[in-house]
Amino acid sequence: MNKIFVFLLLLNTLHALAQQTPYEKSSKRETTTYGAAISYYESLAKSYPQAKLLTYGSTDFGKPLHLMVLSKDKIFDPAQIRKNNKRILLINNGIHPGEPEGIDASMMLARDLLKGNNLPKDVVICIIPLYNIDGSFNRSGTSRANQNGPVAYGFRGNSKNLDLNRDFIKTDSKNSAAFQLIFNTWKPEIFVDTHTSNGADYQYVMTLIPTQKDKLNSILSAYLTKTLVPDLYKGMEKRGYPMIPYVNAIGQTPETGITGFIESPRYSTGYTTLHNSIGFMPETHMLKPFDLRVDATYKLLLTYIDIVQRDAKIIGINKHKADEFVATQQEFALEWTLNRKKGDSIPFKGFEAGKKPSAISGVDRLYYDRSKPFTKTIKQWNNFEPSISIQKPIAYIIPKAWDKAITLLKLNNVKLKQLKADVKIKVESYYIGDFKTGTRPYEGHYLHSALKVSPVEQTLQYYAGDYVIYANQASNRYIIETLEPQAIDSYFNWNFFDSVLDMKEHYSAYVFEDTAAELLKNNPALQAKFEEKKSADTAFAKSGSAQLEFVYKNSDYYEKTNNRYPVSRLMSNIKLDLK
Structure with a gap:
């Protein structure tokens, strides 16, 4: 009997040791490698029928993006999960692999929930084990010079040296496309992206960046500010980790005051906001011991699960209402400014x-x-x-040639329709005016900003297969903040349409001089406009080349496509022949 008892005890001990994460086996000094993390999740999925490890797409490193799904009902079809009125919580880890607390905390979290049969009844938990797989292989203990452990960790940039937390709109990486496939397949109501901070020193282990409340849909924002955030703070206080908002100091030290963080759609939580998902970026403090940072992340994730399970019904109702509201919303903000008078x-x-x-x-x-x-x-x-707002059109029309924009719209569950036949349509077009462009590349782009546009009503030729995107969808925020060129992270500002800024034809001045003279002679309105310009602009009046250019650009010889933004706005609800 004693031998059997010892044998069973030994088996249990071995099983417990086998389920320890690499982080735990290292006495909480090391973070898990990519290979060890995936092997660990594979083992959990084999051991527990409530767990399933899925793969999506590929990454720039050539490996797929994994998704660990924990479902108490053993249902792993996202459509069926939504039909069963369950909430979906998506946790993303290792977007910056040098900030690895979420990687290790999520592995322990998954094990403990499965092992103790503690999965929530009304919440399906989805975990991306390690998003920036590329950067996790570029491992050292020095790239984050100010950080207190772990022994070694990955690098911020991926294998293209992209910061993946700036890539959610432009999608230069395959990682981003795979993430968007996951996000738009599972459609989580709550999203958490785990990070580690830089900056000032203070007593807190954990700081928190919620989706910026003023940018979020008002229905979701009310729940976020009145219930979710206060209860996260209370829950973490009880678990021994009081929190503070992310310390974005306006001066050299926090005593000068802090400001909120306005996350544009290039960031993960700015992107998820476009889809009416409430996002969070928890940031542990870089100088605190690594084991405390992992523990705080673990306990914060538990707190999310507790609250989402408790409020599963109201979270679902709010999301449904927000989607309905956005589909009929008329005015949309494109840019935001901090009100420094209101604190x-x-x-x-x-x-x-x-x-x-x-x-x-x-x-x-x-x-x-x-x-x-x-x-x-x-x-x-x-x-x-809001510092810039627009009224939405009936629809946007985008020629089929602009395939990258079309691919991303489709990836984000935007409903696109195609013209059946060639047709001329009266639309509002933007002509690109003044704008600024960075003098150095930012994340592989010379980013545009401070754009001015001139709307012009005109009739344009469109062709069979060109796309019509009606602005009556739950994805309106994504549609408008990518297709309206003035939006901070619009496709235009990320250089998707730069070729329209080039002229393709011009003139030989010695020939066009005679043509221009004839144009002025035969067009009194143009002559009057020309004389007015000379009277108002001394430099213009002294420049023969500027005057010749003026006549050219106000004639039919000038190409009408130059500086014309290729995505037009349909302003009247006319019947179109669509596929």
């Missing part, structure tokens, strides 16, 4: 900051004295207001 105060647990001579330069440098903790009231500004 509030919050308690903050920090460390006294001071100055002392630098051992390198001898110049005074900043330092934080951890022997002098404090609790102070600091100012917070987190109210953003």
